[in-house]
Amino acid sequence: MTSVEEGSSRPAGQSAVIDLLGVLAYAELTAFDRLAEDARLAPTLEGRAALARMAAAEIGHHDRLTQRLRELGVDVAQAMTPFVAALDAFHDGTRASTWLEGLVKAYVGDGLATDFYREVAAFLPQPDRALVEEVLDDTGHADFALREVRAAIVADPTLAGRLALWARRLVGEALTQSQAVIAEHEQLADLLIAGTGDLTGVARLLQRLTTAHSARMQALGLNP
Amino acid sequence: MTSVEEGSSRPAGQSAVIDLLGVLAYAELTAFDRLAEDARLAPTLEGRAALARMAAAEIGHHDRLTQRLRELGVDVAQAMTPFVAALDAFHDGTRASTWLEGLVKAYVGDGLATDFYREVAAFLPQPDRALVEEVLDDTGHADFALREVRAAIVADPTLAGRLALWARRLVGEALTQSQAVIAEHEQLADLLIAGTGDLTGVARLLQRLTTAHSARMQALGLNP
Known part of the structure; x- marks a missing residue:
């Protein structure tokens, strides 16, 4: 793996920061879109x-990220563009197709x-670590989604099987797209491996993600 | 015309205030929807x-209005519901169907x-007058739309005819729907007539609206 992005004069660490800010800025824009679209299913x-209201909060986060990218002298659209295809493919x-599917997707x-x-x-230097942690703060969506989905399943337990299937499809699609992103952005992969220590560290990270995911499924009343 | 809403113990003036806050609250919600939808055409x-970002600002306005409705002891959904059909019919x-049509519609x-x-x-008592004036403040959309549409017409003058036709269709549909709203809300009609003095006052109000509309069309480079 190369430690410096080809055709760029930035150090590898900063390239990874810009990639992460870029992917998050576009992720917030698509989150806005999706929440706005799902609002109509309410x-x-x-x-x-x-x-x-939650969609509006995502735009607030998007603005914080693009402001930081501009501070770093980065063209915002250029920073987001490499991630457009993968994130759009995930959402498409x-x-x-229903209010509950939208909420499960959100949660x-x-x-x-x-x-x-x-x-x-966690592997980023400051101030970017604090910024990313801030924009990842929940906008109240998780609690709202949890409450609505649980209430719906209590009212009609037959929903659980269909929504669990939907959640598995989401995870599968998310894995496919994130592998595609990481494969194309070596400095993100480098950051991940350097940060966790080695491939065992990466495996432990994936284990943590899986555990948290199972806990969320159980909180919804769905089989992981 | 009745001066007190049937089945309501509120004075006529307050019914009109609640109607106006209710229609505006729903209008902001639909503005959010439409801007979010049109954003995808960018x-x-x-x-x-x-x-x-402009859509997010509309939600900020929506929140200010619903907060005031709650202060007045009004159920927010109930205050918006009478206006859902007319505003949805207008937007539907x-x-x-294009980025420029969306901007002309916005402007x-x-x-x-x-x-x-x-x-x-202007006919409302305070603090509601100030609140309504505040939420009507432009969120930067007008300037943005004006700039984009003008630039597009300069680049391709053949667009002007089609967009002028589109603007006329918008106005026609807006008139149809606002007549429907006023016909069903006597206290709004009463407020309008009492505020302007008489029907001559209403005619002058319509004249002012028409003049401002023509100025906007000309600013865009379109024949009114």
Whole structure:
């Protein structure tokens, strides 16, 4: 693996920071999109407003990230562009067709992504570590989704099987797309391996992600 | 016309305030939806983020209005519900199919609606007058839309005719829906007539709206 990005005069560490800020900035933009779209599936005006409010919070995070990218002298669109295809493919491949599917996607999918980004952020220098941790802070969506999905499953237990299947599809698609991203961004892979120590460290990281994912599924009342 | 809403113990003035806050709260929610939808038509990531940011600002306005409704002891969903059908019909009937149509709709349609709500707000008691004026403040959308549409027409003058036609369709649909709303909400009509003095006052109000609308069309480079 190369330790310096080809065609770039930036040190490898900074390239990884910019990659992470870039992927997160675009992830927040797609999160906005998806929440705005799913808001329209809401069965009540309150639910619709709640999701719209969360979408708005994601844009606040997007702005914080793009502001930092500009501080680093980086073109924001250029930093996001390498991640557009993978993130769009993920969302296009897992478009929620019901209100509950959207909420499960938000809780399970965003939970997994957040855990992963948080692990990577731990290897970043300051102030970027603090910034990433800040924008990964939950916007209240997790609790809202958890409450709504649990209530729906209590009211109709037959939903559980279908939603568990949906959650497994989300995870499969997320793994496919994140492998594609890491394969194309060596400095992210380097950061991950250097940060965790070695491949055993990476395996332990994946184990932590899996454990947290199972806990979320159980909290929803779904078989992991 | 009745001066007190049937089945309500509120004075007529307060019913009109609640109606106006309710219609605006729902209008902000639909503005959020529409901006979020149109953001996906953006030709660049910057344009997409700009529209998403404006959508987020509308939710901030929505929150201010619903907070005031709760202060007045009003159920928020109940205050918005009477206006859902008319506003949804307007948006469904004028769904932008291109980025430029979305921007013209935002500039011309929102400009007209804002002018109208601002006229009505002038008849409200405080603190509601100040609140409505605050949430009607432009979120930067008008300038952005103006700049983008003008630049597009300069680059391709043949766009002007099609966009002018589109703007006329917007105004027609807006008039249809606002007449429907006012016909069903006598206290809003009463407020308008009492505020302007008489029907001549209403005619002058319509004249002011028309003049401002023509100015906006000309600013875009379109024939009113």
